Amino acid sequence: QLHFVESGGGLVQPGGSLRLSCAASGITFENYVIGWFRQVPGKERVGVSCTTNSGDSAKYADSVKGRFTISRENANNTMFLQMNSLKPEDTAVYFCAAIRRFGLCTLEQWHYIHWGQGTQVTVSS
Secondary structure: OOOEEEEEEEEEOOOOOOOOOEEEEEEOOOHHEEEEEOOOOOOOOEEEEEOOOOOOOEOOOOOOOEEEEEEHHHHHOEEEEEEEEOOOOHHEEEEEEEEEEEOOOOOOHHHHOOOHHHOOEOOOO
């Protein structure tokens, strides 16, 4: 059974950086397309970024393009989200997610079955 452990969230000043990690266990990680999502209170969870099984292709929400980078290490069953030039509007709970499939990834949350517990990211001076 797939189990995620997220880490890396916290409080950072505008313009700063954070790196989120999500370690998976119980699966063959390379068989899964993965993504990162975020949610603020009272709003829907939205897609931030996703990548394919090998990590050779990625998608990003327009709001984070050029600032965030998704990556994965299949040998270590771990995925990352490097977040640079953070803005107050990036404040949210961030979730990693996965779906067992091969091919292109999607930023639509309903496709994903497995979810991390979420980690809070707060961007504030």
